[in-house]
Amino acid sequence: MLDARVLRQETDQVAERLARRGFAFDRERFESLESERKRLQVETEALQARRNAESKKIGQAKAQGEDIQPLIAAVGELGEQLDSTKQRLAEIADELEEFLAGVPNLPDEDVPVGEDESSNREMHAVGEIPSFDFTPRDHVDLGAGLAGMDFEAAAKLTGARFVTLAGPVARLHRALSQFMLDMHTEKHGYTEVQVPFIVHADSLFGTGQLPKFADDLFRLEGETPWYLIPTAEVPVTNLVRDEILDRDTLPVKYVAHTPCFRSEAGSAGRDTRGLIRQHQFEKVELVQIVPAGDSERALEELTGHAETILDALELPYRRLMLCTGDMGFSAAKTYDLEVWLPGQEKYREISSCSNTRDFQARRMHARTRGGDGKPEAVHTLNGSGLAVGRTLVALLENHQCANGDILIPKALRPYMGGLERIEARA
RNA sequence: GGAGAGGUGUCCGAGCGGUCGAAGGAGCGCGCCUGGAAAGCGCGUGUACGGUAACCCCGUACCGAGGGUUCGAAUCCCUCCCUCUCCGCCA
Numbered sequence: 119m120l121d122a123r124v125l126r127q128e129t130d131q132v133a134e135r136l137a138r139r140g141f142a143f144d145r146e147r148f149e150s151l152e153s154e155r156k157r158l159q160v161e162t163e164a165l166q167a168r169r170n171a172e173s174k175k176i177g178q179a180k181a182q183g184e185d186i187q188p189l190i191a192a193v194g195e196l197g198e199q200l201d202s203t204k205q206r207l208a209e210i211a212d213e214l215e216e217f218l219a220g221v222p223n224l225p226d227e228d229v230p231v232g233e234d235e236s237s238n239r240e241m242h243a244v245g246e247i248p249s250f251d252f253t254p255r256d257h258v259d260l261g262a263g264l265a266g267m268d269f270e271a272a273a274k275l276t277g278a279r280f281v282t283l284a285g286p287v288a289r290l291h292r293a294l295s296q297f298m299l300d301m302h303t304e305k306h307g308y309t310e311v312q313v314p315f316i317v318h319a320d321s322l323f324g325t326g327q328l329p330k331f332a333d334d335l336f337r338l339e340g341e342t343p344w345y346l347i348p349t350a351e352v353p354v355t356n357l358v359r360d361e362i363l364d365r366d367t368l369p370v371k372y373v374a375h376t377p378c379f380r381s382e383a384g385s386a387g388r389d390t391r392g393l394i395r396q397h398q399f400e401k402v403e404l405v406q407i408v409p410a411g412d413s414e415r416a417l418e419e420l421t422g423h424a425e426t427i428l429d430a431l432e433l434p435y436r437r438l439m440l441c442t443g444d445m446g447f448s449a450a451k452t453y454d455l456e457v458w459l460p461g462q463e464k465y466r467e468i469s470s471c472s473n474t475r476d477f478q479a480r481r482m483h484a485r486t487r488g489g490d491g492k493p494e495a496v497h498t499l500n501g502s503g504l505a506v507g508r509t510l511v512a513l514l515e516n517h518q519c520a521n522g523d524i525l526i527p528k529a530l531r532p533y534m535g536g537l538e539r540i541e542a543r544a
Numbered sequence: 545g546g547a548g549a550g551g552u553g554u555c556c557g558a559g560c561g562g563u564c565g566a567a568g569g570a571g572c573g574c575g576c577c578u579g580g581a582a583a584g585c586g587c588g589u590g591u592a593c594g595g596u597a598a599c600c601c602c603g604u605a606c607c608g609a610g611g612g613u614u615c616g617a618a619u620c621c622c623u624c625c626c627u628c629u630c631c632g633c634c635a
Contacts, residue, residue: 163604173616177562
């Protein structure tokens with residue numbers, strides 16, 4: 119949510135920056151809603167002030183045993199007026215709220231302007247793209263060869279876009295999560311948190327998934343509107359909702375390992391092979407809550423933490439700065455990390471690290487005290503560190519041998535009981 | 545799931561339907577006192593929105609949430625949420 123005051127005072131600049139990301143800000147509608155809101159609010163509050171004063175008189179008169187009937191009659195008509203302006207004010211306020219809730223964040227000044235991923239800017243590429251003296255297989259074939267990945271079984275249980283893992287591959291998947299958690303808690307200073315995988319609508323509003331992106335979510339049946347989390351960003355960031363955080367507790371750095379559930383509505387036909395795009399996947403998520411003014415540095419740091427994992431797993435990757443048109447709703451600036459997949463001969467997203475500045479904090483009323491002691495919105499950041507399923511894919515494809523064996527990178531061996539390679543079925 | 549208790553400011557805790565943004569205490573801040581500190585004393589100490597460009601200033605709202613009754617609701621009524629205790633069930 120943008121700062122309403124800034125929006126009012128610098129409407130032109132805001133509209134221009136929103137246009138960069140392809141969002142047409144309806145300034146006429148905003149200004150008419152806003153002026154109507156102001157008119158009704160002033161009117162309503164004046165009426166309330168009058169009513170309060172009159173009612174107070176009644177109280178005093180009554181205390182002195184005077185006749186209060188004439189006074190009551192005098193206030194009588196105030197009530198009706200108040201009811202109607204109050205109601206109109208509530209309607210306008212709701213409309214305005216809805217309008218503002220649908221406006222995305224402002225892109226940072228250094229974010230490249232563009233419509234789609236073709237305008238993303240590569241920042242750097244790390245690691246060498248492996249060359250094989252055989253035709254590398256993709257993870258689906260490799261997984262089958264290891265008897266460790268079964269899409270048909272999952273389809274039997276549930277449907278498309280699910281998978282079952284088995285044996286060493288299942289263990290590898292677990293090892294990756296553990297490794298990431300340990301790295302971030304022991305080396306990068308994050309506090310591990312375990313959170314609910316089901317949240318209510320307020321939490322999803324706070325991080326920006328609602329109201330606009332309900333179609334991407336799984337909603338549970340039942341009287342309470344509950345949703346499966348699409349990312350740990352939702353429950354973890356919302357830990358600070360409605361809080362005024364002590365300055366000296368910042369930065370708050372959380373890491374959480376959770377499943378993520380996405381409906382993938384609108385992705386029909388895309389990435390249908392393999393476990394690149396699943397309805398359920400696991401992710402180790404990094405979240406930082408920092409004072410305003412510290413978030414640019416924090417984004418570099420957090421993205422670096424995610425890259426550390428790729429380095430340790432000896433996976434080649436590159437970092438992109440997303441252009442304005444490719445960024446998510448809540449982001450002011452986003453780095454995507456893309457890992458090289460020999461099976462596709464392409465880089466594919468494995469992490470997305472965003473600075474939302476005060477956009478989410480404002481929606482969820484997460485604050486700290488500034489230098490003047492007054493509450494001010496914190497800044498929130500999040501990033502995958504990393505998506506576990508896709509990391510498994512990258513690991514299988516990059517560390518495969520001609521015979522289908524998989525070499526376990528050194529950093530991971532302690533988590534695999536010392537195992538150096540997973541052997542393909544004879 | 546059954547029975548009961550309760551949700552008030554940073555915390556504890558009071559609050560006959562009217563003068564309650566809310567007593568009192570603790571904590572915190574500033575000052576006095578002191579060689580310094582403690583104790584003691586004095587003063588101060590919520591948030592949001594709006595009127596304003598603006599600290600002050602003024603108005604409005606907020607005592608779990610949402611409705612209702614009333615000229616007037618922290619106080620009365622209804623619904624919901626949450627917490628605690630006991631019982632039942634259960635990983």
